[in-house]
Amino acid sequence: MTIAELLHSATGANQLGDSPQLDCELLLCFVLGVAPSYLKTWPERQVSGDHWAQFDALLQRRIAGEPVAYLIGSQGFWSLDLEVSPATLIPRPETELLVEVALDLALPEQAAVLDLGTGTGAIALALASERNGWQICAVDLQQSAVDLAERNRQRYQLNNVRLFASDWFAAIPVQRFDLIVSNPPYIEANDPHLTQGDVRFEPASALVSGDDGLDDLRLVCSQSVDYLADGGWLLLEHGFDQGAAVRELLERAGFTLVETRSDLNGCERITLGCCHF
Incomplete structure (x- = not known):
């Protein structure tokens, strides 16, 4: 699956609260070790099976209610x-x-x-x-x-x-x-x-x-x-x-x-x- 396809699938099929697109982007950036701009620049890049599995595991925890900040271990402030x-x-x-x-x-x-x-x-x-x-x-x-x-x-x-x-x-x-x-x-x-x-x-x-x-x-x-x-x-x-x-x-x-x-x-x-x- 490409980055664009994975994000589209994840945000469209799941209940993720008030900001599903942002949540999924943050989780995928964390898994891939990239900045948010990477997802916009290279939407056609393929996501490996290992990365997809890591992303899906985090996504399921987010669906269960865990905050994204705890899942990725960081939060922006100021x-x-x-x-x-x-x-x-x-x-x-x-x-x-x-x-x-x-x-x-x-x-x-x-x-x-x-x-x-x-x-x-x-x-x-x-x-x-x-x-x-x-x-x-x-x-x-x-x-x-x-x-x-x-x-x-x-x-x-x-x-x-x-x-x-x-x-x-x-x-x-x-x-x-x-x-x-x-x-x-x-x-x-x-x-x-x-x-x-x-x-x-x-x-x-x-x-x-x-x-x-x-x-x-x-x-x-x-x-x-x-x-x-x-x-x-x-x-x-x-x-x-x-x-x-x-x-x-x-x-x-x-x-x-x-x-x-x-x-x-x-x-x-x-x-x-x-x-x-």
């Missing part, structure tokens, strides 16, 4: 291609809004930044790639996530990022940060979406946060004031229907200039506030 694994949440395009908002803040050239719950390191590494003067500390509860994020850091030689394991602030050295960012778990424990789609394969510890989804957001909001410099900022990602609740949490903790930003889908996604003593 300008980076990050290693991912089932030990971490898959970085999502919506989270790039948090990076954009952080980069727009008037922070010192040598800003001290803390990323809580770093996972793959996506947020910390994206910020580090844009601001080489920032000194970024990134932590995660899971050592396996820290190890993965460290591999991503080494790949891009981002030496202004330091990674270690911590249960939120528990192991953070006593210091003041100019910026704290976090994409914490924020899904309700009984949310039916946890049993649907790609989310079924992601670690629950990175998704679920109590009965109302706000347990970790409450902790971060209340404890961040002890780690922020005067005039420092806290930026939080949250669920599309949690903007009002997070604004209230920030205001209750004493933050000012509290506001919520919406993502490209018009959903409230990022809330930020400034800390003043």
